[in-house]
Amino acid sequence: MKATAKAHTNIALIKYWGKRNESIILPTNNSLSLTLDGFYTTTTVAFDDSLSEDRFKLDNQLIAGDQYNRVTAFLELIRKMAGKHIYADVESVNDVPTAAGFASSASGFAALAAAGTKAIGLNLTNQELSQLTRQGSGSACRSIYGGFAEWEMGTKEDGSDSYAVPIAPADHWDIRVAAVVLSSTKKKVSSRTGMKRTVETSPFFQGWIDSIPNDLTQIKHGIQDRDFQKVGEIAEANCLKMHATTLGANPPFTYWHDTTLAVMQTIQEMRAQGIPAYFTIDAGPNVKVLYLPEHEKNVEQTLINLPGVSDIRLSKPGQGVTYL
Numbered sequence: 051m052k053a054t055a056k057a058h059t060n061i062a063l064i065k066y067w068g069k070r071n072e073s074i075i076l077p078t079n080n081s082l083s084l085t086l087d088g089f090y091t092t093t094t095v096a097f098d099d100s101l102s103e104d105r106f107k108l109d110n111q112l113i114a115g116d117q118y119n120r121v122t123a124f125l126e127l128i129r130k131m132a133g134k135h136i137y138a139d140v141e142s143v144n145d146v147p148t149a150a151g152f153a154s155s156a157s158g159f160a161a162l163a164a165a166g167t168k169a170i171g172l173n174l175t176n177q178e179l180s181q182l183t184r185q186g187s188g189s190a191c192r193s194i195y196g197g198f199a200e201w202e203m204g205t206k207e208d209g210s211d212s213y214a215v216p217i218a219p220a221d222h223w224d225i226r227v228a229a230v231v232l233s234s235t236k237k238k239v240s241s242r243t244g245m246k247r248t249v250e251t252s253p254f255f256q257g258w259i260d261s262i263p264n265d266l267t268q269i270k271h272g273i274q275d276r277d278f279q280k281v282g283e284i285a286e287a288n289c290l291k292m293h294a295t296t297l298g299a300n301p302p303f304t305y306w307h308d309t310t311l312a313v314m315q316t317i318q319e320m321r322a323q324g325i326p327a328y329f330t331i332d333a334g335p336n337v338k339v340l341y342l343p344e345h346e347k348n349v350e351q352t353l354i355n356l357p358g359v360s361d362i363r364l365s366k367p368g369q370g371v372t373y374l
């Protein structure tokens with residue numbers, strides 16, 4: 051009753067921003083992401099009759115508190131599905147540098163769902179696995195697939211039609227992502243708090259929701275045609291719209307720092323000089339930059355020389371969940 055799985059994190063090009071159901075995590079809009087090979091979590095789950103509670107080790111450290119509670123609540127979902135009441139030993143290793151500003155929860159919950167269901171003897175389809183993973187962390191449901199994936203919000207209130215579907219595999223298009231690591235990353239509003247406050251108070255929220263269907267249709271055409279300018283322009287604009295909703299919230303907030311803005315401006319200047327590069331930003335100050343392989347040197351050099359930037363982590367499209 052033991053299994054090991056590996057899952058990569060993903061970067062949203064069309065953002066998930068807003069929940070319609072917080073307890074089983076149902077979103078207010080579809081989202082679309084690219085899975086990244088550079089950042090991943092490897093998790094082993096072993097169900098064991100002799101345990102009297104779950105145990106969770108992350109990077110070789112025993113975890114208690116909130117992080118433990120989220121893991122054990124998720125294991126409870128797996129136990130319920132399998133109809134078996136056995137506790138588990140969970141060991142996770144993160145290859146997602148926290149400094150890079152990626153939420154390791156995406157790769158973490160995807161790997162936990164895959165290893166946990168396999169270990170307990172469930173043989174889920176990717177769709178079922180994505181639907182389950184969603185309940186651990188929303189954005190994680192897209193990490194079941196490699197390459198480009200879309201999370202369909204669904205319409206049912208039980209969540210049975212809310213899961214990710216593959217759009218194009220990792221080898222469809224060699225598009226690159228640079229994670230720009232900033233030297234100072236002050237405390238942020240969590241994505242959960244940020245979404246909730248935005249949904250409940252921002253007058254810009256409805257505009258955000260209304261703009262999603264067209265962004266999705268257009269970006270999917272762009273991905274199919276490998277049209278970098280189209281994909282980059284839509285992703286960058288979609289990110290700016292998401293962040294605009296936070297300025298309209300009450301109390302207002304932003305995830306941006308001064309260096310965040312400096313990186314954004316630098317990318318726009320690079321474009322003016324003929325280097326196609328676009329940015330996107332999640333619920334934090336770090337910036338992710340989309341570019342094509344032939345511009346890698348240029349993008350890397352330009353960004354690493356900016357004041358306030360401490361590191362650049364480069365990534366290619368990554369694979370979906372794998373079992374080791």
Ligand code: PMV
Binds near residue numbers: 190
């Ligand atoms: O799944 P969460 O709770 O980590 O929320 C992710 C929200 C964003 O990263 C801002 C957007 C996204 O779609 O990943």
